[in-house]
Amino acid sequence: MKQDTKHKIIEAGARIIHLKGYYHTGIQEVLDAAGVPKGSFYFYFKSKDDFGLQVIDFFNSMYLGMVDPIAKNKALPPLKRIEKIFDYFIDLFQGLNYTCGCPIGNLSQEMGDLSQAFGSKLAASVDDMAQIYKHLLDQAKEEKEISQGLNTQETAEFIVSSWHGSLMKMKISKSIAPLKLHKQFILDILTVGNHSLVSGPVSDQSNE
């Protein structure tokens, strides 16, 4: 029962934060939307930030719930599964009239510089997203769909970054074109051979 109420608050908060951002979301507004009595917030959460961090976990689970069935669909070759993930979200954002974007990406932009606790949790969540792609790319390698030399970790990270940037462009251009462009470029990177991308990992120490 307690867990039900807590979940209701998190779910309502996630919806509002997705639309308006974290700072712009008031606790009272969340409680109203959840239909939960005033004053019960601090029974469930230590602080607004405690609540916000749990909303990130919720977003993470929501994302995995959407992507996992596609990523694990062994009826399709791995590369096709990656394409299906892109298509799934292209359809989703068309339905949302090119609004909202990725809640994890939004919070990264909003909170990345302002809170270390948020930054670390968001980075872990973005890493989780990349791991799904890495796993699919590793399988695509095994099935000889892509170059054996492709650095799957770096490529997976680039896919997620490029996706987040494309969502940003979608929001201001109110067009699905940036997401389709992302799909086109990423699939191109994966299917064109002879990449220089097979070299070692990018160093964090110098830009040479």
Added chain:
Amino acid sequence: MKQDTKHKIIEAGARIIHLKGYYHTGIQEVLDAAGVPKGSFYFYFKSKDDFGLQVIDFFNSMYLGMVDPIAKNKALPPLKRIEKIFDYFIDLFQGLNYTCGCPIGNLSQEMGDLSQAFGSKLAASVDDMAQIYKHLLDQAKEEKEISQGLNTQETAEFIVSSWHGSLMKMKISKSIAPLKLHKQFILDILTVGNHSLVSGPVSDQSNE
């Protein structure tokens, strides 16, 4: 004299908005930082949004001021100039300890869904960025540095989107690696031939 004061307010506002975001920036805070007397804000600006829109123009000019000398440096081949632009910002963000990111990108994330006036102005600013790359890519084509079939408009747009997403990742991972990964992947896309990217423009009408 009047223009000086107005410029001081915009400059101070830009700094604070870059760090904290638009909604989080108070007018009084901006006036204090600019060293301008209380109450003079509405002498120069119709509203906070009027001020915010002028700050976007300021960011746009600042960006062009940074990039133009590199983009127009005819001593370097066009592809090398693109690489130098990436390196310029990699150095810049290393100096900023991986904070701040692109103010236009930040505002796109924050305001894209909330204000049509902001959305349109930000989209125009992002298009301006893409035009710099398109122009360099067109020159690279002329000088036979890149594939004659590359769609320079789409590639330029993808470069800007991917860059914004990489900045987002930089902020939460507090690492320059995402920007280097962007550089590596984009230069790879540009220098590897036989791309499927030479096909027609991405349609906005369907995701087929």
